[in-house]
Amino acid sequence: xxxxxxxxxxxxxxxxxxxxxxxxxxxxxxxxxxxxxxxxxxxxxxxxxxxxxxxxxxxxxxxxxxxxxxxxxxxxxxxxxxxxxxxxxxxxxxxxxxxxxxxxxxxxxxxxxxxxxxxxxxxxxxxxxxxxxxxxxxxxxxxxxxxxxxxxxxxxxxxxxxxxxxxxxxxxxxxxxxxxxxxxxxxxxxxxxxxxxxxxxxxxxxxxxxxxxxxxxxxxxxxxxxxxxxxxxxxxxxxxxxxxxxx
Numbered sequence: 306x307x308x309x310x311x312x313x314x315x316x317x318x319x320x321x322x323x324x325x326x327x328x329x330x331x332x333x334x335x336x337x338x339x340x341x342x343x344x345x346x347x348x349x350x351x352x353x354x355x356x357x358x359x360x361x362x363x364x365x366x367x368x369x370x371x372x373x374x375x376x377x378x379x380x381x382x383x384x385x386x387x388x389x390x391x392x393x394x395x396x397x398x399x400x401x402x403x404x405x406x407x408x409x410x411x412x413x414x415x416x417x418x419x420x421x422x423x424x425x426x427x428x429x430x431x432x433x434x435x436x437x438x439x440x441x442x443x444x445x446x447x448x449x450x451x452x453x454x455x456x457x458x459x460x461x462x463x464x465x466x467x468x469x470x471x472x473x474x475x476x477x478x479x480x481x482x483x484x485x486x487x488x489x490x491x492x493x494x495x496x497x498x499x500x501x502x503x504x505x506x507x508x509x510x511x512x513x514x515x516x517x518x519x520x521x522x523x524x525x526x527x528x529x530x531x532x533x534x535x536x537x538x539x540x541x542x543x544x545x546x547x548x549x550x551x552x
Contacts, residue, residue: 306447308381309357310369316346324398333396337370337382339403345375349399358384361451365412370401379403383410383446406446411480413439414450416487420458426490431462434489440468441480448476457488465489 316327316334324334331351338344360366368382386400404410416438424433440453453473455466469483 306362306367306449307360308367308369309360310371311349311353311357312371312373313347313349315372315375316348319346328395328397333399335399335401337372337377337401337403339379339382342378342403345372347372347401351396354396354399362449363415363451365414365449365451367446367449368401370403377403379405381406381446383412404446409443409445411441411443412449414442415439415452417452417454418488419454419456424457424460424490426460426462426464429462430493431490432492432494433457433460434491435487436489437481437485437487440487442473443478443480444476448474450474450477453477455488457490460488460490462490462492 313335314332316323319334327334327348332348333351333354335347335349336344337347357366357368358364364384364387366384368384370377370380370382381404382401383404384399385402386398387396388398389395390397416435418435421433424431427433442450442453453471455471457466460466465486466488467483468479468481468485468487471479471487473479
């Protein structure tokens with residue numbers, strides 16, 4: 306893989322205010338870190354970084370980082386993270402990771418889907434389902450592939466391509482399980498019946514009157530009779546000459 310030389314500057318002033326000032330000037334705040342070294346704050350010219358990212362390797366490009374006034378023990382780096390503005394998609398920050406060309410690393414590699422519009426299953430009404438657009442692999446930095454091709458032209462409905470079906474270049478190991486599905490052709494989706502079923506007119510719930518309240522309960526005497534039921538009995542008047550009720 307090609308190694309791109311990128312000259313950057315050491316950044317002494319950090320913080321969000323200084324980061325905004327850098328971006329207005331056409332530079333991008335960055336950081337480089339690695340095993341056995343103290344993280345170093347940097348600023349990168351936006352145009353130079355954009356040029357480095359336009360190689361076939363994309364974000365997996367190997368970079369020979371040059372920092373004037375600073376001697377790095379290892380100058381070969383890999384971009385580990387790029388933060389974008391959620392609205393403008395402009396690059397906001399970059400993380401560089403120092404690597405050794407003699408040690409294997411883990412990276413994400415793009416899956417290039419070939420003949421995506423020509424799959425047999427699509428002509429049968431199926432739907433192409435790309436489960437993984439990128440896959441994690443382990444290899445030496447110089448062996449990082451630009452992409453991994455997946456040909457779906459002969460796939461029929463219910464066919465799938467698994468990790469174990471990939472033809473990986475020598476020295477590349479995929480870190481997903483062998484049975485993991487990468488691409489599949491799903492059966493045609495049935496149109497849902499959008500006609501809402503006729504609903505019966507809701508019936509009024511049956512009201513069950515509460516029985517006669519206990520004697521002495523507040524409001525018991527003024528209760529209305531139940532529909533169709535007998536009127537409540539009135540208390541009998543005391544007989545003449547009878548004894549008055551005890552208080």
